[in-house]
Amino acid sequence: MIQYNKILIVGCGLIGGSLALAFRSHGVVKEIVGVDLDTEGLNKALSLGVIDAAYSRVEETVSDVDLIILAVPVQQTIRQLEILSKLPIKKGCIITDVSSTKSDICKYARTHMPKDISFVGGHPMAGSEKSGITAASPRLFENAAYILTPDPDCDPAAVDKVRKTFEQIRAHVLVMDPVQHDQIVAAVSHVPHVVAALLVDQVADLGQANPLYSRLAAGGFRDVTRIASGSPVMWRDIILTNREPVLYLLKDWIKRIEDIVNWINEADPKEIESFFARTRDWRDALPAKAKGAATHYYEFTIDVEDKPGIIGNVATILGQHEINLRNIGILENREEVNGQLLLSFSSFRDQEEAMRLLLGHGYKVYVRE
Numbered sequence: 001m002i003q004y005n006k007i008l009i010v011g012c013g014l015i016g017g018s019l020a021l022a023f024r025s026h027g028v029v030k031e032i033v034g035v036d037l038d039t040e041g042l043n044k045a046l047s048l049g050v051i052d053a054a055y056s057r058v059e060e061t062v063s064d065v066d067l068i069i070l071a072v073p074v075q076q077t078i079r080q081l082e083i084l085s086k087l088p089i090k091k092g093c094i095i096t097d098v099s100s101t102k103s104d105i106c107k108y109a110r111t112h113m114p115k116d117i118s119f120v121g122g123h124p125m126a127g128s129e130k131s132g133i134t135a136a137s138p139r140l141f142e143n144a145a146y147i148l149t150p151d152p153d154c155d156p157a158a159v160d161k162v163r164k165t166f167e168q169i170r171a172h173v174l175v176m177d178p179v180q181h182d183q184i185v186a187a188v189s190h191v192p193h194v195v196a197a198l199l200v201d202q203v204a205d206l207g208q209a210n211p212l213y214s215r216l217a218a219g220g221f222r223d224v225t226r227i228a229s230g231s232p233v234m235w236r237d238i239i240l241t242n243r244e245p246v247l248y249l250l251k252d253w254i255k256r257i258e259d260i261v262n263w264i265n266e267a268d269p270k271e272i273e274s275f276f277a278r279t280r281d282w283r284d285a286l287p288a289k290a291k292g293a294a295t296h297y298y299e300f301t302i303d304v305e306d307k308p309g310i311i312g313n314v315a316t317i318l319g320q321h322e323i324n325l326r327n328i329g330i331l332e333n334r335e336e337v338n339g340q341l342l343l344s345f346s347s348f349r350d351q352e353e354a355m356r357l358l359l360g361h362g363y364k365v366y367v368r369e
């Protein structure tokens, strides 16, 4: 079992905060210190107990940490590596990052970082369109792919330690070359983001003249554009550090759009149906439970007496404190047996606050594994 004395998280947002929570719940670390430019978010991370101490700059805390996680937007990750390369870092300390693109960062680390510092590039394939510490979850990485892109010259012991660290929080670690990583994620993550944003842009333009467009934007449109709500800064950096693969795929899209335009123009039922059939078949064959925050619920159960009005009582307690219940389910409802309610929330913060309130009202609370 891996256990670090002290971990530094630079960027205590969605991913940094989720890693901190996961490390705590799996005994990976004794003490976590956090650095963030955003004082409000940093103080929230401290008050929620996600980190033990907060600093505004890495210089103030770096000297005695055993693992540094860079969880900031991609271009800031390179800036942080530049800062760290000039600081007195503890011997044996490992640096890793979580950035969505890997080639530029790994190239920078290989050419600029002192040789006695082990940098192991990383990228969890789990996330959300939400940002910030309040969206963080200790279970975000469970069963998710976690890609590592170590340099061939990196100390194998450091790579192994990082691998074991992420396996301990129940992620599935894959080791990959950074260039191959960037080509694949361009297709499965970056171009889909551009396309989702284009769909929104088109409907937004049409909606300027007619408000019915946004009123009628229902399930299908919302499903396919959820990711367009992601952080513009994060996505700007991702696209700018993965230009070649993204451009290659977007040019390929132009050809594909021309094909479908021709089939529709020619009213060609065979081509149109076969296009929808082969894309449906491929989509349906994807592993059913590929993990990501979109499918992640922040939930717990409580014991309740089997009597009328109990659901209303729970909903009122939460409603009075402006906590949004995402879903409520009855797990057991037999006569003379207490029931259980399963409560789901959209954020870790809502889940924590709801647990605190319901405990205060005498309910027995169970967090589901």
Ligand SMILES: NC(=O)c1ccc[n+]([C@@H]2O[C@H](COP(=O)([O-])OP(=O)(O)OC[C@H]3O[C@@H](n4cnc5c(N)ncnc54)[C@H](O)[C@@H]3O)[C@@H](O)[C@H]2O)c1
Residues within 6 Å of the ligand: 010, 011, 012, 013, 014, 015, 016, 035, 036, 037, 038, 041, 071, 072, 073, 074, 076, 098, 099, 100, 101, 123, 124, 125, 126, 127, 128, 129, 130, 131, 132, 133, 231, 234, 238
């Ligand atoms: N959101 C996702 O789905 C997802 C998934 C996997 C990887 N990533 C990668 O993780 C990284 C962080 O993304 P996130 O979703 O956690 O974003 P986030 O906005 O939730 O968190 C980023 C945090 O970094 C802080 N920050 C920015 N610049 C900083 C600097 N120079 N010094 C200190 N703090 C700084 C911000 O204030 C913020 O709190 C990005 O590189 C992103 O590409 C994101």
Ligand SMILES: O=C(O)C(=O)C[C@]1(C(=O)O)C=C[C@@H](O)C=C1
Residues within 6 Å of the ligand: 099, 100, 124, 125, 126, 127, 128, 129, 130, 188, 189, 190, 227, 230, 292, 293, 294
């Ligand atoms: O689920 C989402 O909302 C995400 O955007 C997560 C997602 C993805 O595209 O799958 C986004 C960027 C990351 O680099 C990794 C994961």
